[in-house]
Amino acid sequence: NAGVTQTPKFRVLKTGQSMTLLCAQDMNHEYMYWYRQDPGMGLRLIHYSVGEGTTAKGEVPDGYNVSRLKKQNFLLGLESAAPSQTSVYFCASSYSRGTGTGELFFGEGSRLTVL
Amino acid sequence: GESVGLHLPTLSVQEGDNSIINCAYSNSASDYFIWYKQESGKGPQFIIDIRSNMDKRQGQRVTVLLNKTVKHLSLQIAATQPGDSAVYFCAENSGYSTLTFGKGTMLLVSP
Numbered sequence: 001n002a003g004v005t006q007t008p009k010f011r012v013l014k015t016g017q018s019m020t021l022l023c024a025q026d027m028n029h030e031y032m033y034w035y036r037q038d039p040g041m042g043l044r045l046i047h048y049s050v051g052e053g054t055t056a057k058g059e060v061p062d063g064y065n066v067s068r069l070k071k072q073n074f075l076l077g078l079e080s081a082a083p084s085q086t087s088v089y090f091c092a093s094s095y096s097r098g099t100g101t102g103e104l105f106f107g108e109g110s111r112l113t114v115l
Numbered sequence: 116g117e118s119v120g121l122h123l124p125t126l127s128v129q130e131g132d133n134s135i136i137n138c139a140y141s142n143s144a145s146d147y148f149i150w151y152k153q154e155s156g157k158g159p160q161f162i163i164d165i166r167s168n169m170d171k172r173q174g175q176r177v178t179v180l181l182n183k184t185v186k187h188l189s190l191q192i193a194a195t196q197p198g199d200s201a202v203y204f205c206a207e208n209s210g211y212s213t214l215t216f217g218k219g220t221m222l223l224v225s226p
Contacts, residue, residue: 004158031212033213035216040123040218041218042204042216042217042218042219043159043204043216044216045213045215048212048213050212058213090158090159092158096212097147099146099147100146100147100208100210100211100212101147101208101211101212101213101214103149103161103164104149104159104161104206104214105161106158106159106160107158108157108158109156109157109158
């Protein structure tokens with residue numbers, strides 16, 4: 001059981017380049033999330049999805065786009081990378097408790113550096 | 116000088132001591148709370164959770180206490196071990212389908 005898998009694990013980009021981070025989960029979870037983690041800032045929600053074909057903005061969505069074409073996959077895109085997007089990105093998935101989300105299961109992270 | 120915001124609160128303990136990590140949450144309507152552990156270079160891992168209709172919940176070597184009156188959550192780790200060294204985050208389910216995370220506390224355990 002792989003859980004949540006993120007690819008790639010490391011990437012270096014030049015300012016203005018584009019890239020896509022892929023997240024895959026094999027737990028049949030409805031909810032999926034992309035967070036970024038910066039020193040001293042904790043985990044900040046970028047975008048999330050409550051089901052296949054749906055996405056919503058989180059706390060820091062600017063400069064990112066997402067897609068959830070299949071239930072098991074959640075893609076995070078950077079159309080024109082900026083140095084401020086240098087961060088560690090975490091994908092997570094969760095089930096519904098009926099009254100809200102359950103615990104989040106996280107991937108191992110993707111470290112992105114924008115020069 | 117450096118911004119204070121870059122530095123995590125740190126708790127330093129000796130191996131075998133009990134550790135208490137505290138967290139203040141923001142939304143009085145939050146009904147579910149979770150503690151996560153994050154080791155260096157890894158993703159956060161679930162430790163224990165608690166619903167708002169409970170004051171205390173125990174796991175293996177860990178206990179979570181919830182005080183809704185003052186919106187405070189704590190994580191107690193018994194007989195702390197070097198392998199417990201990590202950053203600990205509390206999270207609250209303040210939106211229906213999202214969790215809001217605190218900024219974290221670093222726990223350092225000396226042998």
